[in-house]
Amino acid sequence: MTVTIYDVAREAGVSMATVSRVVNNNPNVKPQTRKKVFEAIERLGYRPNAVARGLASKKTTTVGVVIPDISNAIFAEVARGIEDIANMYHYNIILCNADKKKDKEIRVINTLLEKQVDGLLFMGGAVTEEHLQAFKTANVPIVLCATTDEQGVIPSVDIDHESAAFDAVQALIKAGHTRIAMICGTLQDPANGYARFQGYKRALEVAGLPYDESLVRIGNYRYESGVDAMKYFLELGERPTAVFSATDEMAIGAIHCIQDAGLKVPENISVISVDNSRMASMVRPQLTAVAQPMYDIGAVSMRLLTKLMKKEAVENARVILPHEIVNRQSVGSL
Amino acid sequence: MTVTIYDVAREAGVSMATVSRVVNNNPNVKPQTRKKVFEAIERLGYRPNAVARGLASKKTTTVGVVIPDISNAIFAEVARGIEDIANMYHYNIILCNADKKKDKEIRVINTLLEKQVDGLLFMGGAVTEEHLQAFKTANVPIVLCATTDEQGVIPSVDIDHESAAFDAVQALIKAGHTRIAMICGTLQDPANGYARFQGYKRALEVAGLPYDESLVRIGNYRYESGVDAMKYFLELGERPTAVFSATDEMAIGAIHCIQDAGLKVPENISVISVDNSRMASMVRPQLTAVAQPMYDIGAVSMRLLTKLMKKEAVENARVILPHEIVNRQSVGSL
């Protein structure tokens, strides 16, 4: 039924070992023999069994990727960066959505490890002790992607979320705004939530602006929660003249909420965010945002993982990618 | 170093077979023995090797997914549907981007098959003879997802693209429009391109409206190409009063182009599309669109694949999911 390496060997009149050599491009084969083998392979329609190879060689050339939600544009972009580089180095990826739920994350990490992936890319919520525990039992390299562990012990690739938020808010302050609201992610989320909130507070502090709790709303990263938060701000006695959103999607919700209320962006209220997803230029006014290089985060983390898997020396295993503000039309001066 | 089933057997004082039974939940094990084995597993930190299991059982509980581009919101949504159901049936997915390029598609199909996936979900461009050839050599089930083969021989899950386009254009016609433009995908693309174009033409025809070549532009599915196409239409001597876009993203480009020209949607020009991605409600005016149930297409195709993999009987191996028009604010009556 299925043709094996042994069949090819017999057909070509050589041993299994030789067939294995030509399939794996081992140079120690006489060109003539190589040719015979290739012909036999062709004739029989032989397809190497990667599972058997994996068992024998203890390498599967596949890496596991745990991601919060592939249907989220931001993560999908990271995933594309990962897969492109994986592909370049002849790895495949097993993709698992874990929705930033700790239990699900631990579970998929374990099944990925059972499947003998050669490495693991982890993109999730907080990295807890349990995560660290699970990582420890893996005897393959792991890199955190668009995530970092407070402990600072696992290789990772990310931007500096605190500083990105700081820059965004500072841009608002430079434009003359003093009453700046924030639409935040949950503070349980170390990157998009907590760190960006800290950046917001620090920018205020550095500028000598007071921190006003009523100017902060927690959203769930979705468009609607941006709308809701903005609705709240608009009803405030003294409403903000600018809002900083932790993500593009909530920012767009805020913009539409402002417009639906008969106000204009940026004339009446300025909006800025961190992300710079493709949607940022797909709104009117186009969204000014601090760009987070998602594709690159994916690509760089995969590249780092390949080095780790090959046991190459890496100079810096905790890389912070630069972010930059891209000025479009949603921020105006006061 | 690595603890194997044999180690567990020795530790628990039973045979490998027994350990295998408890790991695989085989009921034929005395509770007491089961307990002993679990304890040994716990003590040793045993983790079953899925590769070895795959070799022995000829099942990997992983399926291959070839997708055009995971960073495209539409496909990402399908992917989420696939993964959710896969997960539910304890399968993992290996994800490969192939950008609708034939060569890349054939290549990844083959590596997926080498990796001994238990089934294949194919989402791509046209299904050519070469594809069929590659599918034939696979001895695992394959289902086309958001794609169909003209030949009609491969199980598939999709919507009726022609009819979806027809419905969209008909909605415009019912609203009194007679000069209707179309922003189309490439005609080489059977679904988003060719079929939707056919639906457009048929709706015109059924309504007794003339087909005017100058009212059709080919886009590349991206926002910018929607802008460009619309720009062209606006410069026409007699410009259209409505435009049908093959995808949301191009439709949003068109809307913004119209607005940037100082015109209003839908007062001056109506816009409708097929897709209904999450972005449809994230524009002003909100986009009226024929909804394509992407998540469901993914979920249903994965469900179908599980049945095929289990060799269960399936009544209908070519499922067409229903589409429906969701009326929002971008279409007005004439």
Place this chain on the structure above:
DNA sequence: CTGTTAGCGCTTTCAC
């Protein structure tokens, strides 16, 4: 209910 015994299809020393 439990153990023995063959493989699954390949890689990898080690000889020659």
Place this chain on the structure above:
DNA sequence: GTGAAAGCGCTAACAG
């Protein structure tokens, strides 16, 4: 430059 043989870690009959 090539072959023989021993596993890789597990499942799956088959016995008992």
